Amino acid sequence: MEGFSLLNKAFDSRVRLGLMSILSVNDWISYKEVKNLLDLTDGNLASHVQALEKINFLEIKKQFIGKKPLTTYRITPIGKNAFKDHISGLEKLINK
């Protein structure tokens, strides 16, 4: 089964899959926006973000806007390729 080999274990979780979908079509995007788009509660997102950062699929930027901390994320080229492969894997499975 060719499709399976393209699938990436990193995207098993729906949160990570959703997170990557959002990052793949955006430039730097804030924690709050991602949280709202995925309909998550605080803290839920952080562990998934860290897991994806560990394998270099996304980068994190922390900065201050005035006194407010602002965390933003962006997909890396490695992450983008992995995600593309994952999508083609899914498509192959559907069209088998």
Added chain:
Amino acid sequence: MENSKPEKDIGLIKDLMEKSSKFSNLSGIAVIATGFLAIVGASLIYFDIGISISEIHISYAELINQTANPDSLLIKLKLLVSIASLILSSSLILLYVTAKIKSGKQGIKLFNSTFSRTLKSLFVPIFSGGIFCLFLLYHQMYGLVAPATLIFYGLGLVSASKYSYYELEFLGFFELVLGILSSYYMGSGLLFWIIGFGLGHIIFGLFIHFKYDQQ
């Protein structure tokens, strides 16, 4: 990986890509209000008016055929341009403020990349069209101003629809068709304007309101 459901996953991916990359913070009510503003403005100009806002009585037909005293024409023209700019700027402010409130409620920054892409695709045609219209005024081709605003606005909407509500495309084509028609029926330019900017926005606003804002 046995329990992954490819169809569902693809569905989720598509859904999130669309939601996160499209500007969808327009307030339907505000769009409806801009429609009414446009109708009020255009009627003031068209009927010049029972409520006479200027001492000079020149009909739209006289204006575009330039069959009146040149000095009066100029004053009239300035009045038209000021009414139009007033309507335009108040509509933009209204849309901006309501979009800001709406995105604040969703915890989203209004000025994200989606919003700037929407603005860019909308305003490149509109801005060039605006300059073009100023030259139409300069060359005294008054009759073509109303059709040109409809055409360029329509083009802007069609291109903005890629980054925003896809229904904007319908509104865009509607404005385009009206603009082209009114280029032929030049004397009725303002009526087409009322249909396009007034009625078009009211219908589109109602649509946005009931389809998206209610949720």
